[in-house]
């Protein structure tokens with residue numbers, strides 16, 4: 611069954627919708643161009659957009675609101691021209707409170723499901739590094755435009771984390787079963803050129819302006835198309851994955867908690883955090 615279908619009857623409401631901009635201190639800011647109906651959603655959590663519980667909650671809320679406002683497309687990007695998103699906030703995993711840790715993983719599942727299951731077209735404008743959870747956000751979008759000289763990939767295993775089945779599935783869909791298996795297991799990080807070669811991203815751009823043009827070009831390809839047919843086809847392709855994730859979500863949360871609470875993982879995390887700081891001080 612289709613979870614959400616674009617409703618053409620609601621289009622007249624959208625045509626009256628004007629530009630919406632979130633407050634300047636918001637973790638996620640949204641601008642809707644009232645001429646095109648395209649929303650630019652910018653992740654705003656300095657320094658590296660790491661996914662805290664609060665940031666993920668804002669992402670889910672934003673996508674839900676956009677779904678209700680009948681926009682015609684969305685570009686997801688970062689305030690920083692260096693990091694698109696650094697993945698889960700590592701601090702959420704250091705000696706965590708168990709209830710909050712469960713909430714973090716549940717919200718990551720929600721973030722994946724809401725972004726992956728939008729009825730409107732989505733493009734990730736990857737204007738910086740996108741490891742782990744950052745790559746997840748990009749994979750949820752239909753199309754990916756990446757600026758040169760950054761890295762992207764699911765490097766979870768390098769950090770001692772298992773890649774959950776729903777995220778493996780999204781990677782498989784994007785780069786194919788064989789490559790997904792190899793690179794999820796290895797935790798490969800790709801530079802922009804290699805990400806393009808393997809199909810992890812669809813286009814490269816020299817800088818942000820060019821990337822935005824390419825992103826808008828993708829959205830414009832749907833201008834003359836029936837929004838109903840477009841979104842129905844997308845959701846028919848994606849809804850089963852979302853239903854599968856939802857069926858297994860409790861076990862998935864408990865696996866994550868067990869993974870994170872393992873003492874080897876906690877020790878590894880301390881070393882990893884220190885290595886990030888040492889790299890910075892070099």
Ligand SMILES: CCCCCCCC/C=C\C=C\CC(=O)SCCNC(=O)CCNC(=O)[C@H](O)C(C)(C)COP(=O)(O)OP(=O)(O)OC[C@H]1O[C@@H](n2cnc3c(N)ncnc32)[C@H](O)[C@@H]1OP(=O)(O)O
Pocket residue numbers: 657658660661692693695696697698699700701739741742743744765766769771772773774775777862865866869886887890
């Ligand atoms: C079925 C099984 C269930 C088990 C489930 C397992 C889960 C699997 C699925 C998804 C999992 C996702 C997990 C993650 O996302 S884990 C996070 C992975 N992220 C990373 O490894 C990225 C680490 N960061 C970097 O590599 C760099 O910071 C980079 C993003 C490349 C940016 O580099 P640069 O611009 O040079 O910035 P700095 O390194 O100086 O960083 C600035 C400060 O930000 C802090 N930082 C960086 N990343 C994070 C992060 N992810 N969380 C929290 N904080 C982060 C960094 O330490 C600096 O802090 P400070 O200024 O205090 O030193």
